Amino acid sequence: MAALDAAGGYESKGALGRGDSVAGACDGVDLLIIATPDDQVEQVASRVHPDESTVVIHLSGSLGLGVLATHPRRGSLHPLVPLPTPELGAERLRSGITFAVAGDPMTRTLAAALGGTPLVVDDEHRSTYHAAATIAANHLVALIGQVERVAASAGLPLEAFAGLVRAASDDAFALSPRRALTGPAARGDWETVERHREALAGMAGHRTELAAYDAMVGLARRLSVDAHAAAHAAATEAVADQEQVA
Numbered sequence: 001m002a003a004l005d006a007a008g009g010y011e012s013k014g015a016l017g018r019g020d021s022v023a024g025a026c027d028g029v030d031l032l033i034i035a036t037p038d039d040q041v042e043q044v045a046s047r048v049h050p051d052e053s054t055v056v057i058h059l060s061g062s063l064g065l066g067v068l069a070t071h072p073r074r075g076s077l078h079p080l081v082p083l084p085t086p087e088l089g090a091e092r093l094r095s096g097i098t099f100a101v102a103g104d105p106m107t108r109t110l111a112a113a114l115g116g117t118p119l120v121v122d123d124e125h126r127s128t129y130h131a132a133a134t135i136a137a138n139h140l141v142a143l144i145g146q147v148e149r150v151a152a153s154a155g156l157p158l159e160a161f162a163g164l165v166r167a168a169s170d171d172a173f174a175l176s177p178r179r180a181l182t183g184p185a186a187r188g189d190w191e192t193v194e195r196h197r198e199a200l201a202g203m204a205g206h207r208t209e210l211a212a213y214d215a216m217v218g219l220a221r222r223l224s225v226d227a228h229a230a231a232h233a234a235a236t237e238a239v240a241d242q243e244q245v246a
Contacts, residue, residue: 003093064123075103185220
C-alpha cells in the first residue's frame with residue numbers, strides 16, 4: 001500500500017487484519033488486494049462478498065486465478081523482487097522491477113503505476129514460474145549461506161566474496177550463463193573438484209555441504225556441456241556457410 005500511495009493516483013482505505021471481518025471489503029473500493037500467505041488466499045477471498053465493479057487481486061507467485069473464483073473481476077500481481085521489510089519493500093516495488101501478472105487489465109495498470117514492467121504468466125505455467133523465482137532468490141541466498149560457512153572454516157569473512165558473487169551474477173545476465181561460467185567444472189578440472197570435496201569432508205555437517213557442492217558441480221557441468229555443444233553447432237554452421245559461399 002505504501003508503494004501505491006507514493007506512486008500517486010491511488011487512495012488507500014487502510015488494511016484489514018487477522019481478526020477483522022472481510023465480508024464487506026469490496027464495498028466502495030475499485031481494488032481489493034489480498035496479501036495473505038498463499039495457503040490462506042482462497043479462504044479469505046471466499047469470505048468477501050463479491051462486487052462486479054471491484055477488482056480483487058492476490059500477490060502470490062504460485063497461485064492461479066482459481067483461488068479468486070467467487071469474484072467476477074480478478075487478477076494476480078507478483079513482484080519479482082525480495083521484500084524483507086516493509087520499508088525496503090516499498091522502495092523496491094517502485095524501482096523498475098518486473099511484475100508477473102494475470103487476469104484483469106488492472107494488474108497491468110498497477111505494474112505501470114509502480115514504474116514496473118508487466119510479464120503475463122498464465123495459470124498453466126504458474127508453478128513453473130514460481131519455481132524459477134524461488135531458485136533465483138531463496139536458493140541463491142541459501143547458496144551464499146554455504147559460502148559463508150565454508151569461508152568461515154578457513155577463517156575468512158563472507159564479505160571477502162561479495163565482489164566475486166556480484167561479478168558472476170552480472171556476467172550471467174550480461175553474457176548468458178553459458179558464457180559466464182568459469183572454474184574447474186567449466187574446464188574439466190576434476191582433480192581440483194576432488195580436492196574441494198576432500199576439504200568439505202573435513203567440515204562439520206560435511207554430508208550436507210558435500211551434497212550441496214556435488215549438486216552444484218552437476219549443474220555447472222551440465223551448463224558447460226551445453227556451452228560446448230552450442231559452440232560446436234555454431235562452428236559447424238559457420239563452416240557450412242563458408243562452403244556455400246565457396
